Amino acid sequence: MKNISSKVEALRAIQPNMRSSTVEKYIKAYTDEIVVIKYGGGAMTKPALKKDLAMDLSLMKRVGIRPVLVHGGGPEITEMMKQLKMDVKFIDGYRKTDSKAIEIVKMVLLGKINSELVGLVNSIDSVEAIGLSGLDSHLIQSEPKKEPPGLGFVGDVKKINTRLIYSLIEMDYIPVIASVGLGKDGKMFNINADSVAAAMAVALEAHHIMFLTDVDGILRDLGDHKSLISEMTAEHIERLVEKGEVSGGMIPKIAACLAAIKGGVGWAHILNGTHPHVMLQEIFTKRGAGTMIKKDAHE
Numbered sequence: 001m002k003n004i005s006s007k008v009e010a011l012r013a014i015q016p017n018m019r020s021s022t023v024e025k026y027i028k029a030y031t032d033e034i035v036v037i038k039y040g041g042g043a044m045t046k047p048a049l050k051k052d053l054a055m056d057l058s059l060m061k062r063v064g065i066r067p068v069l070v071h072g073g074g075p076e077i078t079e080m081m082k083q084l085k086m087d088v089k090f091i092d093g094y095r096k097t098d099s100k101a102i103e104i105v106k107m108v109l110l111g112k113i114n115s116e117l118v119g120l121v122n123s124i125d126s127v128e129a130i131g132l133s134g135l136d137s138h139l140i141q142s143e144p145k146k147e148p149p150g151l152g153f154v155g156d157v158k159k160i161n162t163r164l165i166y167s168l169i170e171m172d173y174i175p176v177i178a179s180v181g182l183g184k185d186g187k188m189f190n191i192n193a194d195s196v197a198a199a200m201a202v203a204l205e206a207h208h209i210m211f212l213t214d215v216d217g218i219l220r221d222l223g224d225h226k227s228l229i230s231e232m233t234a235e236h237i238e239r240l241v242e243k244g245e246v247s248g249g250m251i252p253k254i255a256a257c258l259a260a261i262k263g264g265v266g267w268a269h270i271l272n273g274t275h276p277h278v279m280l281q282e283i284f285t286k287r288g289a290g291t292m293i294k295k296d297a298h299e
Contacts, residue, residue: 023284030283031064033207034169036265038197038256040072042214043273044113052276053212054120057174058127059280066169069129069176070200072193073105073113080104091148093251097190102153105190109133109178118176129174134181135188137164140196142181142189155181155189157196160203194256202263209260210282211253212273217291232293234261257293268293 037057043049060067074095081088081104089096097105114131121129134140142155158181168175177200179193194211201209218237220227237254257268271278271290281289 026284027063030207032066034066034068034201034204035060035283036068036070036197036201036204036206036209037279038070038072038193038209038211039117039273040074040193040213041273042075043212044071044073045075046274049274049276050117050120053273054117054124056277056279057121057129058124060283061127061174065283067174068165068169068200068204068206069117069174070179070193070197071109071113071117071176072179073109074193076113077105077108080108091151094145094148094151094154094192095190096151097153099153102188102190105180106188109180114176114178121174121176127174128172129176130168131176131178132164133178134191134196137161138182139164139177140179140181140191140199142183142191144183144189153187153189155183155191157181157191157199160199162203165200165204192252192256194252195259198256198260198263198265201260201265206260206265208267208269208283209257209265210269210271210279211256212271212278213253214272214274215250215270216272217270229291230288232291233296234258234293235296237293261293261295266294 039053057067057069077095078088081101084104086100086104095101110133114133118129118131121127132139134142139161140157141159141161143158145151145154145156165175177196179191179196181189181191183189197209197211216225216228218229218232219225220229237258241254253270257270260268269282269290269292271282275289278289282292
């Protein structure tokens with residue numbers, strides 16, 4: 001796609017309700033910018049949604065955005081563990097991962113989900129993805145997670161090999177990265193994909209980071225989907241955490257948003273990935289589609 005009008009029409013073919021003038025403005029703002037996308041939760045459970053994700057990544061790439069996809073696979077890991085009659089336990093939103101569970105993590109994330117996502121993206125003409133994990137070329141160097149205690153083979157990101165990712169981006173690939181890391185002793189660690197995405201976005205100096213999950217965003221009232229907060233500041237989120245108004249699986253997600261924003265990423269977004277083409281709506285429309293988090297109210 002050589003000109004801006006053809007890029008606009010490509011997007012409007014998927015989302016006809018987009019205004020051409022607005023789309024054009026956002027395309028110009030995002031051109032050549034890195035956007036890290038974390039894909040996980042219930043957003044991964046339906047084949048049709050995975051195909052929508054692949055289409056959205058290809059469109060983002062074609063209009064000049066440089067997407068980097070980081071994925072987890074929590075529901076599928078849980079399902080596999082249950083099939084094998086293994087105990088599934090979470091501590092403060094983090095999966096307890098013993099020596100048997102880490103093998104399931106490796107099998108599901110690397111052997112199934114990563115290859116499947118890469119295949120879907122590569123099935124679209126003129127777009128190429130390449131599958132990676134934190135084990136490849138020391139991509140994600142990690143260390144055991146200390147808090148909360150008792151998690152087993154769960155790690156924190158220590159360092160990201162940005163040279164590898166930048167090289168792939170410059171060669172016009174879409175990196176698709178499974179959220180496991182390599183410890184100094186060669187052991188593999190299961191790392192929360194939200195944390196990996198945040199660390200990746202900071203290391204790559206990303207323009208935006210998007211968390212695709214199975215909730216609409218941050219709600220004022222957990223029981224009322226109409227109470228969605230469309231924009232928040234980092235300070236506002238910190239107050240919610242201090243008041244105990246964030247719990248369970250949202251804790252790592254909120255922590256990742258804050259880590260990304262404080263690390264220099266422009267904006268963080270929490271989006272419902274079970275809604276088709278939600279990333280395009282968030283990027284290319286004024287209304288958006290989820291919760292956008294920024295550093296302060298003046299941005």
